[in-house]
Amino acid sequence: MDDLLIARSLFGTTMGFHIIFATIGVGLPFMMLTAELMYQKTKDQEYVVMAKRWTKAFAVLLGVGIPTGTIAGVQLSLLWPGFMEVIGVVMALPFQIEIYAFFIEALFMSIYVYAAERIPPWARITSLVLVAIGALASAVLITNVHAWEGTPTGFRIENGMITDVDPWAAFFNPSFIVTAGHVALSAYTTGAFVIASVSAYKLWRTEFNTRIYHFHKKALTLSLIVGGIFSLLTAINGHESAQYLHEYQPEKLAAAEGLFETQSHAPLVIGGFTDRETEEVKYAIHIPWALSFLAGNSFDTVVKGLKEWPEEEWPPLFVHTLFNGMVGIGSLLILLPLLALLWMKFLKKEKYPRWILSTFIASGPLAVLAIEFGWIFACTGRQPWTIYRVLSTADSATTATNLGVLFLAFAAVYVILGVSVVFVLLYYFRKNTVEDDLHRAEQKGVPLYGSNT
Numbered sequence: 001m002d003d004l005l006i007a008r009s010l011f012g013t014t015m016g017f018h019i020i021f022a023t024i025g026v027g028l029p030f031m032m033l034t035a036e037l038m039y040q041k042t043k044d045q046e047y048v049v050m051a052k053r054w055t056k057a058f059a060v061l062l063g064v065g066i067p068t069g070t071i072a073g074v075q076l077s078l079l080w081p082g083f084m085e086v087i088g089v090v091m092a093l094p095f096q097i098e099i100y101a102f103f104i105e106a107l108f109m110s111i112y113v114y115a116a117e118r119i120p121p122w123a124r125i126t127s128l129v130l131v132a133i134g135a136l137a138s139a140v141l142i143t144n145v146h147a148w149e150g151t152p153t154g155f156r157i158e159n160g161m162i163t164d165v166d167p168w169a170a171f172f173n174p175s176f177i178v179t180a181g182h183v184a185l186s187a188y189t190t191g192a193f194v195i196a197s198v199s200a201y202k203l204w205r206t207e208f209n210t211r212i213y214h215f216h217k218k219a220l221t222l223s224l225i226v227g228g229i230f231s232l233l234t235a236i237n238g239h240e241s242a243q244y245l246h247e248y249q250p251e252k253l254a255a256a257e258g259l260f261e262t263q264s265h266a267p268l269v270i271g272g273f274t275d276r277e278t279e280e281v282k283y284a285i286h287i288p289w290a291l292s293f294l295a296g297n298s299f300d301t302v303v304k305g306l307k308e309w310p311e312e313e314w315p316p317l318f319v320h321t322l323f324n325g326m327v328g329i330g331s332l333l334i335l336l337p338l339l340a341l342l343w344m345k346f347l348k349k350e351k352y353p354r355w356i357l358s359t360f361i362a363s364g365p366l367a368v369l370a371i372e373f374g375w376i377f378a379c380t381g382r383q384p385w386t387i388y389r390v391l392s393t394a395d396s397a398t399t400a401t402n403l404g405v406l407f408l409a410f411a412a413v414y415v416i417l418g419v420s421v422v423f424v425l426l427y428y429f430r431k432n433t434v435e436d437d438l439h440r441a442e443q444k445g446v447p448l449y450g451s452n453t
Helices: 003-042 045-079 081-090 093-115 121-150 167-171 176-205 211-248 250-257 290-296 319-346 354-380 404-431 434-442
Strands: 156-158 161-163 268-270 273-275 280-282 285-287 385-387
Touching (some): 003 045, 003 176, 003 354, 045 081, 045 211, 081 161, 093 121, 121 167, 121 176, 121 385, 176 211, 176 319, 211 250, 211 434, 250 319, 268 290, 319 354
């Protein structure tokens, strides 16, 4: 591996690890807020126990998300000085505002955790609303930098110098709304299905028709409802994203669909893999005219093929597989809540069979995998550019050498962090069971949030 590839791999590994905690860190507060609202409406103690337990998990994940995010920021400066030189002049605004978003998230998270039983219901809900807003704002602001990389605006370059900088024009770049929407919706989807996965696993291992069984079934139902709504909205937003690619990054759309020749009535290609030699997607399903319609709401829409650009400007062709993986998992996540609705409401069944529970258990890891596919597709599909048509990846990278040792060292750190967070979560919830929390919630004068082993 040359040093450029090592630098890309190192930063990609960092972001691939961090994105897990960042995404769940946006989705979980929304689920906590939903459970708290259900509790305030119904006064059902099981909902407040859900909110409390999810809050504790969120606190642990936040404790890992903060240092990995800090590592990513440091690596941006060390590995991509050319990129940061441009960002520092044109696009520093999101980084500055993100500090305040994180401050709001951390402050009101502390209020909710340590004072939930001492403040009125409206204050509890307000605290969680601000936690959710702070978490979402942090993710959207940082992702906006990525959106700007694909549609750079708010500046001009004359004689190699950056001039006419307009920070707000850069901030509200053409892809800001679509990208921010996709980040928010997919994070809420992932947070819901991660909880669904855990709840389904607990149902699998809990005796039927017990109080604990019904607790986990209620949590599963709530998470499937939220996950189903947001997975559908994510798919709708994905259609808008395809149209954005058609207009602003047509090479990425062509690579995502394995389209080599410019054409109208272009087919949508599902599955298979792109063969560079034969210039086709092998073993794929072709839906006639569908890509043209998705790109421009008309079957006559002309979609540019990869041959419109020099081959050195093509994105890696494997992004077709990443794109299909993301879309395929997203489609499955839409179907799973419908399956639960069919089984419980229409067939009037009281218990999920193991084959359905196994799909629910898989939904959480699959949702996280879809996030990984989407993130890699978004960044790798922009190659060979760091800033689209402005700065190449090669020109933005560090000239330092011997990065291999650094890559191995950080990879070891992420393994340690990953193992540690799993150990802490397992240890905490084994010491503080659902039975314990339900008992605490029912006892007057016994704090639920503050009493933990």
